[in-house]
Amino acid sequence: MKRVSVDIGGTFTDCFVAWGDRHVQAKALTTHQNLALGFNSALEHAGQELGIDVGHLLAEVDSVRYATTLGTNALIERKGPRVGLLVTAGFKSTVPCSRGRGYGVGLSQERQQDIPSAQRPEPLVPIPLIREVRERIDYDGRVFLHLDEDDVRAKIRELVDAGAQAIVVAFTNSVVNNEHELRVREIFNEEYPGHLLGAIPCLLSHLVAGRKGEYARTTSAIMDAFLHAVMYHGLGTLELNLRNTGYTRPMLVNHNSGGMAQLNSTDALQTVHSGPVSGIAASDNLALYSELGNVVATDMGGTSFDIGIVTQGGVKHYDFNPVIDRWQVSIPMVELVTLGAGGGSIASYDRMFETVQIGPESAGSDPGPASYDKGGMQPTVTDADLLLGYLDPDNYADGFITLNPKRARMAIEEDLCDDLDMEVVDVCKLIKRTVDANMANGISTELRTRGYEPREFTMLAYGGNGPLHACGIADVLGVDRVLAPPFSAVFSACGAGSMNQMHIHEMSTWTVLFDANQSRFFGDFDSFNSAVEELEGRGREDLIRQGFDESDVQHRLELDMRYGNQRVQTAVVTDLRRLESRKDVLKLIEQFHTRYGERFGQGSQSPEAGVRINTIRVCSFVEQTAVQFDGVKLNGHAPTVIDPVEQRMVHFVGIDSPVQTPVYDESALEPGTHIPGPAIVTTRATTYLVEPGWSYSAARHGAVWFVRDNA
Template sequence: MKRVSVDIGGTFTDCFVAWGDRYIESKALTTHHNLALGFNEALSNACRELCITERDLLSQLDSVRYATTLGTNALIERKGPRVALLTTAGFRSSVPLARAKGYGVGLDHKRQMDVPNAQRPDPIVPIPMIAEVRERIDFDGDIVLELDEADLRHKLRDLVNRGAEAIVVVCANSVVNPVHELRIREIFLEDYPSHLLGAIPMLLSHQVAGRKGEYVRAMSTIIDAYLHQVMYHGLGTLELNLREAGYDKPMLVNHNSGGMAQLNSTDALQTVHSGPVSGIAASEHLALQAELGNIVATDMGGTSFDIGIVVEGGVKHYDFNPVIERWMVSVPMVHLVTLGAGGGSICRYDRMFRTVQVGPESAGSDPGPACYDRGGLKPTVTDADMLLGYLDPANYAGGRIRLNARRSKQAFEDHLCDELGISPIEAAKLVKQTVDTNMANGIARELRTRGYEPENFTTLAYGGNGPLHACGIARALGVRTILAPPFASVFSAVGAGNMNQMHIHEMSTWTQLFDANRASFLSDYARFNGIVGELERRGREDLLRQGFASEQIDYRLELDMRYGNQRVETAVVADLNRIDSPQDVLRLIDLFHTRYGERFGKGSQTPEAGVRINTIRVCSYVKHPGIRFRGVRPEGAALPPPPATGERSCHFVGHPQPMPTPIYGEAALTPGTQIDGPAIVVTRATTYLIEPGWRYRAAQQNAVWFTRID
């Protein structure tokens, strides 16, 4: 296997190269103006270690896979085209009203409660760019009002005259019958062919989101249209960069659904948060191969702290109405929680509580933390780590970034010390304690709201800053062990290389497996099987277009089910793909009954209310060989630490005086090496901080276990 996988984050571009039996990890600063430059630098670093040129390496690769935050950044910075919305008459206000929750969606609980100061996000589609068209299809797909084509042509002309650069079409109930959306596109191309307008894209909502709910379906399509241009040019530049360097295969892009596809089969919306989702995929593979049981995956990078859950058996939690930036959308996405607690998170004085607030704003890679000496003036978490003695100014990021401790001290003095009335060191301790506690609270809240306890999970700490803050997070969380997984600093890039090519298609339905009013079971098997067959056909065509044979494609059927008219839906993975008998119907009801009881408690099931399927979802995928994790658990007798390469005076939370702290190099990653804190292990990729009262134990592939011993 020869494969390059890349995770382009807000601060660093992580690169992981699988070259036969050799695994190489590399990092470079993200170059937001041209993502290819950061990728080239990271790849060049890996090639030097392999003693091969970039052109020779790329010409021999099986695949190159990207996970990127390009779409997320474009939403934050509002870098997109002027989008217009064409919708069914009577639905003009659906998007501006945002279910009357637009002021709070995407905010933390504290800001959601601050209703007097609530502000809605700036709309992606301004109200003057929303037009109505006369048509109507009912919930069952029957045409109630035929499309008024003359009115449609007038509305299209008006939107084009207003400067529309992308047009979104959202007709009521189009997921059941898309005939009007399809006809609207035909008329648009008749009146405005691509050679006349320069190819204004028109996106149809039923092709982006397959579930009912006009608002979330509209927002899914609007965000997809808004990101279309920037994703096309950004990822197109990356693909062109590969072509020029000698790589002649299709570029693969990771999706937030946990799969990946070629660039020409990827919607822009599917790339949002694909980097953190790749880390969760890597956690799933590690849990299965190493039999770790329940996993909580935490990724502390330069910009954010991401949390995901994988319960035993490799089952991930999905969001079917996730929030992207400040909007709710309707796409299946692996569930994750993001906190503003990365290495570049900016620290400020909280006047109300007279303490330090960390994040959510980040210094990113440009200008970066003050110690990067690139023009950053505000204190960050990395600056706190610098002042506390954890980072080596001459050997940070393998020596590629020279740190300036004086800049960190100046930033703390200018923005925190005077208000707090304490020294820069004490302020840095307060920052570390605050950020570690924030991350631990985020983990605990995420687990306990889903009915889990942190002590029943193995916590993974990865990302560039994960091993540096692992002990602090574990102490605040109240757990005694925490794992920095193999290749921790580029673990999300590892996950990007482990994903299968997959497409998810879904459709809203009203299918009653058991009708309580009539005391009858589903008998129309053909309708159910027809929907499943259609979704399988769409997935199969997606994968056939990418060069796979039909026999390579597998399918997984998932059903969103509920009892009667309950609002809560439960996703069930079916162990059959067709219904052919009453026994099959009973089998699905039994699967739902069991899954519901696992989620809400035994005895909470209410089959007497009826059992209904609201959404049918088919995952079509092709399995790929993945990275093999080996020897993650410590084995054999512990080895003494290697000779220290130096010593620094470091400051720790809970210890009033600085402590002499030995520094170890790459030799400390030898499997079996055991070190008691305080100590620091510095490698080319990251820094492992062993705090007082903690023990470090190295395993294979640079996996490290931290265990509390005090």
């Protein structure tokens, strides 16, 4: 296997190269003005380690895969085109009004409760750019009012004259009958051919999201249109850069669904959070091949802290109505919780509670933390870690960044010391204690709300700052063992290289498997099977278009099911491809019964209310060769003890005086190495902090276990 995979984050661009039996990691600062520059820099570092020039490297690899936060950053900065919206007459206020508590979507629980100060987010489509069109299709797909084509032409002209740079068409019930939306696109192309408007896109909501739910479907299409230009130009620049350096194959882009596809088969909305989702895919792969059981994946990078869950057997947790920024959308996405707790998260004074607050704002990569000495003036978590003695200022990020302790001290003194009435070191300890507690609380909340106990999971700590804060998080969480996986500093990039090429298609349905009122089981197998066949056909076409043989395409059937009219839906993955008899119906009901009990507790099932399918979803994929890191468990052999390369005075939370702490280099990654805490292991890619009461044990492939002394 020869493969390049890249995770472009808010602070660093991570690169992972699989070159036969060799695996190389590299980092560079993200260059937001031109992502290709950061990628080229990281790839050059990897090539130097392999002893290969970039042109030769790209000519030999089988694929280049990207995961990026470009879409996330565009939403945060509100950098996008003016989007015009066409809706069914009478539904003009659907998007502006959102839902009853729509103002609170995407906010913390505390801010949602602050109703007097509630403010809706700045709209992606302002009200003056919304137009109503005379047409109507009922819930069953029957045309109630035919499309008024003259009205459509007039409304399109109005939006273009008003400066719309992208057009979204979102008609009521278009997911059960899409003929009106398709006709509007034809009219748009008739009125404004490509040579007149250039690259102005016309997006149809039923193609972006296939489920019922007008508001979430419309916001999905709006967000896709808003991100279309920045993703097109950003990723297009990356593809042109590859062409200029000798790479001739299609560029692959990771999706937040846990799969990937070629750039020309990727919607902009699918790229949001694709970087952290790649880390969850890598965690899934590692847990499967190393038999780790249940895993909670935690990625602490420069900008954020991301949490994902992988249960034993590789069943991913999906969020089928995720919140992106401040809007609910309707796409299947691997469930992810993001906290503003990265190394670049800004520490500020919380006047209400008279303590320090971490994030959610981040210093990013430019100017970055104050210690980067690039003009950043606000204190960050990285600045605190430096002053506590955890980081080597001359050997940070493989030596490409020299940290300035004086700048870090100045930022903390000016912004925090006077307000808190504390010395610099005590403020730094408070920053570390706070950020560790925030991350631990986030993990605990995510697990316990799903009925899991943290001790039932192996915690993975990765990202550039994961191994640095692993012990502190585990102390608060009450976990005795933490695994820093192989290539932990670029683990999400590693995961980007192990995803399957995949597309997900879904369809809303009203399929009653068991009617409790009439005590009758479902029997219209042909309609159900034809729907599944149609979705499989769409996925098959997607993958054949990208060059795969039909025989390579596999399908997985997933169903959103509920008891009666409950609002709560449960996703069921079934090995049934078709329903052919009542026996199949009973088997499907039993699978739902079991899955519901696992999620909400045995005895909570309510079959007497009836059983219904709301969504049919087909995942079509082609399996790809994955990077495998098996055998990372501790082998129980006699540990190897090595000598430190230096001693350093280090400050730890809970200990008043500084502690003389041994510091080790890259040799500590040799399998079998055992180091009692306190200790620091500084490698080219990251720093491992072994806090008092913990020990460090190196496993295969560069994996490291942190184990509590009394475990």
